[in-house]
Amino acid sequence: MIYIKLFISFLQIGLFSIGGGYAALPLIKEQIVDINGWLTLQEFTDLVTIAEMTPGPIAINSASFVGNQIAGILGSIVSTIGCVTPSFIIVLILAWFYFRYKKLNIVQGILQGIRPTVVALIGSAGMSILSLAFWNTKGITLNLEDINVVAVILFAAALFVLRKWKPSPIFIMLGTGLIGIIVYHQW
Amino acid sequence: MRKKLPTYWTLFSSAFLLSAFTFGGGYVIVPLMKKKYVNQLKWIEEEEMLNMIAIAQSSPGPIAVNTAIMVGYKIAGVLGAALSTIGTVLPPLIILTVVSFFYQEFRDNMYISAMLKGMQAGVSAVIVDVVIGLSGNVIKKKEIFSIIMMITAFIAVFFFKVNVIIVILASGLIGMLMFLYRTRKGGMNHDLH
DSSP, X not given: OHHHHHHHHHHHHHHHOBTOGGGGHXXXXXXXXXISOOSOHHHHHHXXXXXXXXXXXXXXXXXXXXXXXXXXXXXXXXXXXXHHHHHHHHHHHHHHHHHHHTTSHHHHHHHHHHHHHHHHHHXXXXXXXXXXXXXXXXXXXXXXXXXXXHHHHXXXXXXXXXXXXOOOHHHHHHHHHHHHHHHHHHO | OOOOHHHHHHHHHHHHHHHHTOBTOGGGHHHHHXXXXXXXXXXXXXHHHHHHHHHHHHSBSOHHHHHHHHHHHHHHHHHHHHHHHHHHHHHHHHHHHHHHHSHHHHHHOHHHHHHHHHHHHHHHHHHXXXXXXXXXXXXXXXXXXXXXXXXXXXXXXXXXXXXXXXXXXXXHHHHHHHHHHHHHHXXXXXXXX
């Protein structure tokens, strides 16, 4: 049955995509394009583009998209459940261990090592997105012509508002999205 | 411990809204979650949030979902984890199902791509804002060890593209060795006295 096939395929994607995001892409492609032939490579490329443009993790986006294409709304629900089931079980087990043993000195030692790293990981992701917004895909250069001035101004204004008035990030997203429509669409 | 209904609702609606406005998954949602649960709701302490993110990052599956499970479990047990997961998954499920009906028009829509280009600058600002706060707190503590770990990890991931899991495991190992070294040193001092 197609629902079971979808469920099992996305269960595997959920189970083996460690590191999240783009690390999962080859795995998703293998399941969707190579093994099951649910999408052509062109459709899969479109899916990645759409996933970048819409909210949510790419694995969930793929599950919803492919599930609906193959077996309708029920298909997208079944695929999505398949995708999060491994996370749900594994993270709950880890959470249980964490809250039970986090007071142990040695666990505190390990976590003390990991915390600054997590800050660095978030910083690194921020830098990647920032360079994408400022330089598009050209990579960082010092040539002023390559820099998207609108993005720099928008970024600086948003950061100023965030630091000064501490609004909910949702307002920043809506605001910059709206300005984006006005500014970029006219050019 | 039984939680009141409003807690469950806040948990679900926060996860739903965070997920609905997070374009480009992964590490975009994590700073937003930190802002929501640590700064706004004050449900979780900053250090605990970082621990939870590390566990979420090291587990299989999307990091946004994993972090949602950790937060939900911490606030309201297994039911909380389930609600938080459903809240996180629903927006992409709904949006992608709708988009898949007319995806070509969506992909080529000028207004949508203009909006997303604007949002890219906005989301960068949100992340940088969170990183300023987090790294400021690491530096303020003046523990050389933590500051060196932070800088080294950043260089490894951003410039040398070292696998994130390896970086987390290595820093955990270094943390453990530092701890063992310190306790051994402490133990020896005891022997001397």
